Amino acid sequence: MRRLLLFLPILALVAACERSGPTGLSGVLLYGSEPLADASVEIYLKAEKDRSVQPFAVASTDGEGRYRLELPPGRYFIIGKKRQSSIDGRPVMLMAECPANPVQVEKGMLEVAPFALREMGRDGRLVPEPGTGLSGRVVHDGDGVAGAFVYVYTDDAVDLVGPSYGAVVETDDAGNFAIDLPSGTFWLAARRRADGSRLGELKPGDLTGTLGPVELKTGQRLNVGTLTVRPVDPVRYRQKRKEGRFADSGTALTGRVVDAEDRPVPGIYIFAYLDSRMVGKPVHISDPTGPDGRFRLNLATGGTYYLGARSAYGGPLEPGEWVGTWDGTADHHAVVETGQVEELGTIRVREVW
Known part of the structure; x- marks a missing residue:
């Protein structure tokens, strides 16, 4: 009888768990006022994260924009993302953090209020005035x-x-x-x-x-x-390339641009700066990489150059672009002598959100 009494609390606890069901989050993602299908919902444990932090859990929205994730009780940060293409083929990156972050999961499935994703990098840096x-x-x-x-x-x-x-x-x-x-x-x-x-x-x-x-x-x-x-003007264009930052002087840095899986990435420019901060206009720019990811960065003279890589030429960095640095040295600098061609190996790039 005593042994039976000892088992009763355990059985009651199991029964209570079974009645309570799973715990987690559910909700709807929007774009404007319309449900957003096939979007990713990423769950993080901390707000302070960099791009190297992997999400704790990931789900996708269904045709009605709904998502559901079973999670243990805890405190979570929700981010919605979706990559798609515009009519002209431009990559469009949609993203938003849940305005209710962080959300607390305790018992059962928490229904999160719907929130809308917005197109990243298209908001500009000028704040409009009403009617202006x-x-x-x-x-x-x-x-x-x-x-x-x-x-x-x-x-x-x-x-x-x-x-x-x-x-x-x-x-x-x-x-x-x-x-x-x-x-x-x-x-x-x-x-x-x-x-x-x-x-x-x-x-x-x-x-x-x-x-x-x-x-x-x-x-x-x-x-x-x-x-x-x-x-x-094609004549001015050719003259610019002969005399400007693209000119072949016999001094150059060469290499190959790859992604995280070591696959070649075409269409990437390599930029050479004299400042380790790599801000402003570069002093030399390569032609975009070809299908094999190879590049040749022509330089006016030998020296020390700080190297960055990007899929766009000019303009603010935007989601959907590929970006990276040469990591052969801690501060991304390479040294080349005048009249020499230095092989750098690989530059790894990643897609920016």
């Missing part, structure tokens, strides 16, 4: 240019190229554009690359043009009229 913005039309030979990107700069000292633009917008089928902005003085650059990409070196066949300065006041919707673009 610019509009216009990009034209070439009198016709509107669809799919051109209009970049908004706050300083013309950068020659309206490179990573210092504050906002960007794409033209519609008729070449029209509109963008919300704060008040201020702006310079506009319009570029239509033949491959439809938003970033990268301009080449023959691409269209480019500039406009400015433009003064914009608070509460003003200003139409700037037409922004004319012209083809890149």
Whole structure:
């Protein structure tokens, strides 16, 4: 009888567990106000994490945007992600952290309030003012240019190229554009690359043009009229490559760009800097890697260079890009003598979220 009494609490505990069922999280991911199917839901144990930290658990949303994860009781951080492609083939990276983070799982399945993912890297760095913005039309030979990107700069000292633009917008089928902005003085650059990409070196066949300065006041919707673009001059382009940062001087660094699985990665530029911080404009840039991932970085002279790799040429780093550094030294520097070609081995890149 005594032995039976000892077993009763254990049986009661087991029965209670069976009645309570599994514990975990469930909810819905949105894009705008619509359910988002085939998105990833990642669960982390800490908010302070870098990209090397693997999620504690991962699930996918169903056709109605719903997800469900069985988890032990605890405190969790939820992140939603999805990679997809735009109409023009540009990678679109959607992501958001759950506004309720961290969530506490105690008993049963916790229903998390729906939250929406947003497109990363498309928010710009200028904070618009209500009712304030610019509009216009990009034209070439009198016709509107669809799919051109209009970049908004706050300083013309950068020659309206490179990573210092504050906002960007794409033209519609008729070449029209509109963008919300704060008040201020702006310079506009319009570029239509033949491959439809938003970033990268301009080449023959691409269209480019500039406009400015433009003064914009608070509460003003200003139409700037037409922004004319012209083809890149092939003669000037070739001359630039002979004399500029791409010129072959007999001094170079060579190697191969690979991903985490050692597969070659095409379309990657190698950048050489004189500063270990690797900020601003590089002093030399390679041609993009080919299908075999090989690169040759031509240098004007020998010296010490700090090396980075990226799939885009200019503009802020955005989700969907590939990025990396040469890790042959702790601070990513390589040394080459004038007139020598130095083989660096591999540079490993990763996709940025």
